[in-house]
Amino acid sequence: MLRGVLLSMSRSDRLKQVATDAPPARALVARFVAGETTADAVSATADLIGSGRLVTIDRLGEDTLDLAQARATRDAYLELLDALGEHGLTDGAEVSVKLSAVGQALPDDGEKVAHEYAAEICAKAASLGTTVTLDMEDHTTTDSTLGILRALRADFPGTGAVLQAYLRRTEADCRDLSYEGSRVRLCKGAYSEPESVAFTDRGDIDRAYVRCMKILMQGEGYPMLATHDPRLVEIGGALAVRSDRAPGSYEFQMLYGIRPEEQARLAAQGERMRVYVPYGDEWYGYLVRRLAERPANLALLARTLTSKG
Numbered sequence: 353m354l355r356g357v358l359l360s361m362s363r364s365d366r367l368k369q370v371a372t373d374a375p376p377a378r379a380l381v382a383r384f385v386a387g388e389t390t391a392d393a394v395s396a397t398a399d400l401i402g403s404g405r406l407v408t409i410d411r412l413g414e415d416t417l418d419l420a421q422a423r424a425t426r427d428a429y430l431e432l433l434d435a436l437g438e439h440g441l442t443d444g445a446e447v448s449v450k451l452s453a454v455g456q457a458l459p460d461d462g463e464k465v466a467h468e469y470a471a472e473i474c475a476k477a478a479s480l481g482t483t484v485t486l487d488m489e490d491h492t493t494t495d496s497t498l499g500i501l502r503a504l505r506a507d508f509p510g511t512g513a514v515l516q517a518y519l520r521r522t523e524a525d526c527r528d529l530s531y532e533g534s535r536v537r538l539c540k541g542a543y544s545e546p547e548s549v550a551f552t553d554r555g556d557i558d559r560a561y562v563r564c565m566k567i568l569m570q571g572e573g574y575p576m577l578a579t580h581d582p583r584l585v586e587i588g589g590a591l592a593v594r595s596d597r598a599p600g601s602y603e604f605q606m607l608y609g610i611r612p613e614e615q616a617r618l619a620a621q622g623e624r625m626r627v628y629v630p631y632g633d634e635w636y637g638y639l640v641r642r643l644a645e646r647p648a649n650l651a652l653l654a655r656t657l658t659s660k661g
């Protein structure tokens with residue numbers, strides 16, 4: 353219920369303005385977001401790679417209904433990839449793209465625009481020896497996103513998918529995407545979804561995550577286990593052993609600023625550990641989703657929104 357209220361705030365323009373105007377919001381944002389500029393993203397990436405972790409970078413922004421905005425997001429990714437190349441970081445860093453940020457929701461030809469812009473980003477990434485993963489958004493976009501993924505993979509087979517364990521359909525999607533070379537990030541899912549399409553009980557979501565993880569780990573693809581949940585990380589490690597997974601044939605992923613000690617511990621153990629690094633000035637929706645994941649974060653949010661300091 354609380355999570356639902358918080359998630360509904362992620363699309364509130366008025367609350368976004370309040371949060372932007374409150375100076376303490378900057379500190380809160382800095383905990384979860386690497387900065388606003390390409391240089392900030394590159395610098396955070398260099399630090400993480402220096403510490404033995406891998407990175408996927410997300411240019412913040414989503415749900416655009418403006419073609420110029422979609423084009424600007426594409427351009428920002430192209431600039432980012434060039435900068436990663438110039439700094440010699442493309443071995444350890446890739447990018448994550450939300451199709452709704454590159455036009456998927458535009459009326460009439462949104463899917464075509466998103467496909468075209470995502471393909472340009474994939475082409476740039478491929479020319480620099482790295483890859484793109486398509487983030488997954490709310491359930492109304494799943495079919496469209498998987499359709500565009502299939503089309504992109506025809507030219508760029510390394511393009512990664514994201515599947516959300518809370519969706520009832522996801523076990524079947526895991527089976528479909530468990531083929532050789534298929535990079536699949538498995539997460540619990542971050543949107544407010546109806547019972548009709550998603551598990552809403554935390555225990556049910558965790559059990560679904562384990563079922564999906566088994567399918568991916570026993571399949572032919574490259575599983576990317578995106579969770580901070582200690583039990584699921586442990587089960588993931590055990591499944592890797594039980595499925596005879598060679599080191600380097602799967603990876604763990606966590607978000608920037610969340611459980612950094614655990615990230616470092618897994619990397620030090622020799623696991624491939626990738627950190628999702630968001631940057632850019634469109635941080636509001638992302639931030640609210642992170643706060644909604646943890647009841648303790650509510651107090652932090654309330655203090656931030658009511659503080660005049």
Ligand SMILES: Cc1cc2nc3c(=O)[nH]c(=O)nc-3n(C[C@H](O)[C@H](O)[C@H](O)COP(=O)(O)OP(=O)(O)OC[C@H]3O[C@@H](n4cnc5c(N)ncnc54)[C@H](O)[C@@H]3O)c2cc1C
Nearest residue numbers: 487488539540541542578579580581605606607628642645
């Ligand atoms: C690399 C990566 C990419 C993702 N991409 C997508 C995507 O494309 N689409 C999508 O819908 N979702 C995405 N997510 C978000 C995901 O769906 C979950 O909402 C999020 O990861 C929280 O779930 P959890 O598995 O960590 O488990 P939870 O049960 O939420 O958390 C387990 C533990 O992790 C810690 N923790 C988790 N979240 C926080 C937080 N915000 N602040 C502080 N501590 C926290 C706490 O200790 C908590 O007890 C992604 C997550 C990761 C890690």
